[in-house]
Amino acid sequence: MQFASLDDICAALRDLTDVDQKAMAAARARDAVLTKPPGALGRLEEIAIWYCGWRGDARPEVTAPQIIVFAGNHGVTARGVSAFPADVTEQMVLNFQAGGAAVNQLARTVGARMDVHALALDVPTADFTEGPAMNDAEFLQAVQTGWDAVDTQADLLVTGEMGIGNTTSAAAIAHALYGGQSTDWVGRGTGVDESGLALKAAVVAEGLAANPQAEGDGLEALRCLGGRELAAMAGAILRARHLRIPVILDGFICTAAAACLHAANPRALGHAMAGHKSAEGAHQALLERIGKAPLLDLGMRLGEGSGAALAISVVKAALACHSGMATFAEAGVSDG
Ligand SMILES: Cc1cc2ncn([C@H]3O[C@H](COP(=O)(O)O)[C@@H](O)[C@H]3O)c2cc1C
Numbered sequence: 477m478q479f480a481s482l483d484d485i486c487a488a489l490r491d492l493t494d495v496d497q498k499a500m501a502a503a504r505a506r507d508a509v510l511t512k513p514p515g516a517l518g519r520l521e522e523i524a525i526w527y528c529g530w531r532g533d534a535r536p537e538v539t540a541p542q543i544i545v546f547a548g549n550h551g552v553t554a555r556g557v558s559a560f561p562a563d564v565t566e567q568m569v570l571n572f573q574a575g576g577a578a579v580n581q582l583a584r585t586v587g588a589r590m591d592v593h594a595l596a597l598d599v600p601t602a603d604f605t606e607g608p609a610m611n612d613a614e615f616l617q618a619v620q621t622g623w624d625a626v627d628t629q630a631d632l633l634v635t636g637e638m639g640i641g642n643t644t645s646a647a648a649i650a651h652a653l654y655g656g657q658s659t660d661w662v663g664r665g666t667g668v669d670e671s672g673l674a675l676k677a678a679v680v681a682e683g684l685a686a687n688p689q690a691e692g693d694g695l696e697a698l699r700c701l702g703g704r705e706l707a708a709m710a711g712a713i714l715r716a717r718h719l720r721i722p723v724i725l726d727g728f729i730c731t732a733a734a735a736c737l738h739a740a741n742p743r744a745l746g747h748a749m750a751g752h753k754s755a756e757g758a759h760q761a762l763l764e765r766i767g768k769a770p771l772l773d774l775g776m777r778l779g780e781g782s783g784a785a786l787a788i789s790v791v792k793a794a795l796a797c798h799s800g801m802a803t804f805a806e807a808g809v810s811d812g
């Protein structure tokens with residue numbers, strides 16, 4: 477798929493594959509005869525059945541998870557919204573490539589392949605308090621990068637991001653999609669103080685005033701208030717849907733990108749689970765808006781795909797139990 481216009485993205489959001497009901501029913505039937513009291517594996521059972529449905533296989537394993545980290549720079553950093561300088565985006569890309577970031581260690585721990593895509597780091601997006609962050613061509617190219625980055629052979633996908641200033645971008649998207657006050661959606665990000673938080677809220681309000689077309693419109697919110705790495709995450713999540721690859725969402729920024737797809741089509745995130753609840757203040761509220769309950773709550777607030785990377789181990793474990801356990805009949809255990 478080549479995205480030549482915003483209409484092409486709308487079409488990809490409309491024509492969605494769906495879960496395989498037969499595989500899901502078979503998985504549910506298998507779950508009911510495994511050697512455990514009914515429901516005793518809690519959410520692991522729900523995860524396994526959901527995964528089987530998307531993979532079209534009643535007894536799969538997770539063997540090829542992929543983590544993709546997208547990086548982009550944000551013009552809005554000129555407003556002083558981050559505790560760190562914008563140069564850190566590129567420096568962290570080098571760190572990812574050298575294997576030194578937190579997400580590298582988590583990827584290795586859970587046996588995931590990791591790819592890094594730096595998107596035009598030398599061309600930051602426009603400051604969204606002055607108009608759209610990206611023009612159509614820039615936006616389409618970023619979405620395309622995400623779409624193309626997904627390994628068609630992957631069986632689980634995590635999208636992560638690096639982009640100094642992007643918690644402000646994510647807050648602006650949430651505010652555009654769900655209203656309320658800008659103060660409802662801003663958080664500490666890399667660690668701004670009280671006055672930094674107030675500045676972020678003012679910048680988010682200005683961003684919405686400068687981009688009224690973003691209000692309630694998923695793709696316009698992503699183009700006008702997002703960044704290249706957010707657009708790429710959305711492109712990758714949408715591609716995964718077309719390939720029936722289940723997705724684990726990461727923290728506040730990843731969830732904001734995903735929420736843009738959800739706003740465009742409420743069915744768009746059926747193949748996605750929330751990996752964790754970030755300590756970024758508004759993440760829980762954002763997850764509620766897209767109807768997702770997080771798997772983990774470890775006080776993490778890093779981004780990079782780190783929380784979702786860790787949650788790969790939960791999904792792997794759920795499928796190891798579902799596909800590896802003996803049934804009552806096989807094990808000769810009385811089924812009550
Ligand atoms: C060394 C370092 C590594 C990171 N890895 C992810 N982020 C996270 O922090 C940034 C968002 O916070 P803000 O909006 O306050 O700039 C993003 O790049 C996010 O991925 C990092 C931030 C830093 C400083």
Ligand SMILES: O=C(O)c1cccnc1
Nearest residue numbers: 665727728754777778779
């Ligand atoms: O929730 C996140 O992903 C997050 C929070 C703060 C800073 N960076 C990322």
